[in-house]
Each structure stands twice: as C-alpha cells, then as structure tokens.
Amino acid sequence: MNLATEKQNRMHHTRKSTLAMQQCMGILCEPLNAARRCASMSLKTTLRVSFLASLFALPLSVHAKDLLRIYELASKNDANLRAAAFARDAALEAAPQAKALLLPQIAAGYDYVVNDSEIEITYTEPTTGTAIPYSRKNDGSDKSLSITLKQPLFDLESWNRLKQANEQVALAELSYKTAQQALLLKVAEAYFGVLGARDLLRSARTEKQALSQQLELAKQNLEVGISSVTDTEEVQARYDLSVASALEAEQALAAATEALEELSREPLLNLEERAVQVVPLSEAAKQPLAALREDLPLPSPKPASAQAWVTQGLLGNLDVLAAKLNFNVASYAVKAAQSRHLPTLSGSVNYADSTSESGTLPYTLSGPSYGLRLSLPLFAGGATQSGVRQAVATREQKLAEVDAARRLAERQLRSTYQGVVTGSAKVKALKAAATSSGSALVAVETGLEIGTRTAIDVLNSRQQRYAAERNYAQSRYDYLLSLLRLKALSGQLVLRDLKEVDGLLVGD
Secondary structure: OHHHHHHHHHHHHHHHHHHHHHHOOOOOOOOHHHHHHHHHHHHHHHHHOOOHHHHHOOOOOEOOOHHHHHOOOOOOOOHHHHHHHHHHHHHHHHHHHHOOOOOOOOEEEEEEEEEEEEEEEEEEOOOOOOOOEEEEEEEEEEEEEEEEEEEEEOHHHHHHHHHHHHHOOOOOOOHHHHHHHHHHHHHHHHHHHHHHHHHHHHHHHHHHHHHHHHHHHHHHHHHHOOOHHHHHHHHHHHHHHHHHHHHHHHHHHHHHHHHEEEEOEEOOOOOOOOOOOOOOHHHHHHHOOOOOOOOOOOOOOOOOOOOHHHHHHHHHHHHHHHHHHHHHHHHHHHHHHHHOOOEEEEEEEEEEEEEEEEOOEEEEEEEEEEEEEEEEOOOOOHHHHHHHHHHHHHHHHHHHHHHHHHHHHHHHHHHHHHEEEEEEEEHHHHHHHHHHHHHHHHHHHHHHHHOOOOOHHHHHHHHHHHHHHHHHHHHHHHHHHHHHHHHHHHOOOOOHHHHHHHOOEEEO
C-alpha cells in the first residue's frame, strides 16, 4: 500500500514538473495537434519561400525589392565592377591604336634659323706659296616648311596586329560581362548569407531560451529529489553549448551584414582619402531584410538533362569563351611575329617650301616630291626567329588553357545541375524532417510527463528539432543559389534572373 502510494505521488510530481516546464516553453500541455501547430508557427517565422512560377501573384505592396535595391547600390559602388569597367575602357583603345598603323601618317615641320657667322679661309698660292686670307660674313635667316604624307601599302605585321587588337577588345567586353555576372551572384550570395545567419541566430536564441528554462526546472527537481545530478549536469552542458552557439551566430550575422554592406560602399576618390562613407544600406541593413515567401514549388531546371546543360554551357560559359579569345589573340601574335620576315612597302608625298638667305648661294626651294620605300629585313641577330618561337609557345599554352577551361566548365555544370536536382529533393526531405522532429519533440515531452522518457531524451529531441529547422532554412537558400550558379556557368545569368528571385521576397 505504501509502495503504491509512493509510486502515485512520484507520478503526480512528475506530471506537475512536466506541466510547469511546458508552461514555461509556451506549449501549455495541450494535445499533440496543438503542439504541431506551435511547431509549424515556429517554422513559419523563419522560413518564407515561393518560386518563379508564382512570382508575380502577390500584390506589389508586399514585394520588398530589397535584393534589387542592394544590387543597384552595388552596381554603382562595387570596386571590382568599377575596376573591370576601367580595364575594359583601356583595352578598347587597342583597336584604334593598331588601326592607326595602317592609316595615313601626316607630319608637318617648320624651321626658322637666324645666322650671324663669319667664315675665314686661308688660301695658299701653289706657285708662290703665298698665303692669301679670305673671309666672309654669313648673315641672314633660313626658313623651311615641309609637310609629309606617308601611307603604308603593304605591312602584314600591322594587319595581324589589328586583328589581334580586335580579339583583345572582344576579350575586354567579355571580362566586363563576367564581372557583371559575378556581381549578380555575389549580391545574391551576400543577401542569402544574411538571411541564413539571421535564421541561425533566431534558432540559437530560441534553443538557448528553452534550455535555460529546462535547466531552471531541472535544478528545482533536483532540490525536491525527483531529478538526478546526472540529468542536471547534462542540461547544464547543453545550455553552455547553446550560449556559445548563440555567440557564434551573432558573430556570423555581423560578418554577413558587413559583407553585404561592403558591396555598397562609396569608392575612394584618391589615395589620400581616409574616411570611407557608406551609402544608406548601412542603416537599412540594421532593419530586418525581406525574407522568402512560403511554399517553394522546387521545379527542375530546364532542359532537364545534365548533358543538355553541358552542351549549352560550353557554348556560353564565359570562362571558356575568354580562354578561346586568349587563344585567338595568341594565334594572331604568331602571325604577326612571322610577318617580320616579310618586306614592307610604303608611299610618301612631301611638300617643301624653304628659303635660305645665308651661305654663298642664297636659294628658294618650293614644290612637292613623291616616293616609294621598300624595306626588307635580312638579319636581326636571331631576334625575329626567337620572337616566333616565343609566340608559338604562348599559343600552345593558351590552347591548353582552353582545354582546361572546357573540362572545368563541364565538371562544374554537371555538378551544379546535380546539386539543383538533389537540392530540390533535399528541401522536401528537410521540410518533412523539420515537421516530424517537432512532432517527435512533443511526443518525447509527453513521454517525460508519464514517466516513459527522461530529460536526456527531451534534450536530444529538442536539439534534433532545431537542427532540422536550421538545415531546412539553409537548404532553400542553397537551392536558389544553385539555380543562379547553374545559369552563371552557362553564361545566361542576367539581371532579369535576380528580379525573379527578388519577387520571392516579402517583408516581415
């Protein structure tokens, strides 16, 4: 009788302790469905998704446009994009400079010389040997005006240099496009980096608060003798780890926010400038950024074939195209080096108008002159042959780099495509895991109430629940970024793609 009473009292204390813990956590010891609703609400506060197919279904009033706003700031202030723009502008001048070598060259000159000199000559008479002095003053001015027109008629090296310059101009344009595409991807990565860090911090703080309440309850139960020292120490250890995790999450969010702000900083105007101001994003970043809409459809990429993306990507991949252009530049460099063995032919027209008042016989010269000049290099000490060998070696290097770029692009396209496909399935699986882990936590807590589960089981279940929520949130960001990376690898990523992703954002 005493044993039955003691067992009944123990179960009563256990129910009472569990009820207090559930009340502290906001679960309120309702049935399982109520707990599932609570877990679902917890997920909804951190995970908001939709996709491109239903992008513009929402009213414009809830469309936050934070992603586009940040890109607009970054496109004006990003240092790498500005550097690429100036590099492109500098490279564009290669074509007119090379073309100038094949166009007429006109030069004009004018000389004006004032003479005030005296000539003294001693002449010796051959027959008598008498020295006869002779002197004369040269006073007066010499004037000379000349205009010369030269036109290359045959210069194969300059012609190949012009073709090489055209390839360099195309390479410069491509490099700038690569920088633009990289900025699109960088902005998306930085933005979702902030959202992911924000979700991580929210989850860490929630877990820390729940463990703090459980630790408090465990200490109370230890005092009344219904909890062991081992259980209390285990809860204490988990709580200490949650404190460290929350601090780490705060640091990660600060770093992610700094990375986002870095894209919008105003550029330095000169090296002496010390203060770097930040555009209004700095204040906006302190406010919660727009999150993703709910219910991500997770469509498969089209075309739904890895080989199709590889075939298309090898034609449009910017790194592969850049490698091909570099090979073309090197090929024309070989032709230009070989052309140094050939003769060059140029024609010239000169007009001169000069007057000389000094000298023994003053004269006036006026009129045009015409001519052709043929130059044939015979021997330059081996420099021409060496230049050809050097250019050929460089061309072969660029050919190998084309092959390496194609192989790398093919591997990345296959890997990224597979990442999109598996990422879609991963999001679905983690969403189910987040839901089931929330239900499992309620079941374990119910088991603790009736005495079939321990506090350690509750700790493990709670840890599993929050880990599932964090993984689910991050998997959605990874999925969207994988889609953008796949388009970037195929050379198709444009601002419109970022606008579509921006359409998935809604304010809190």
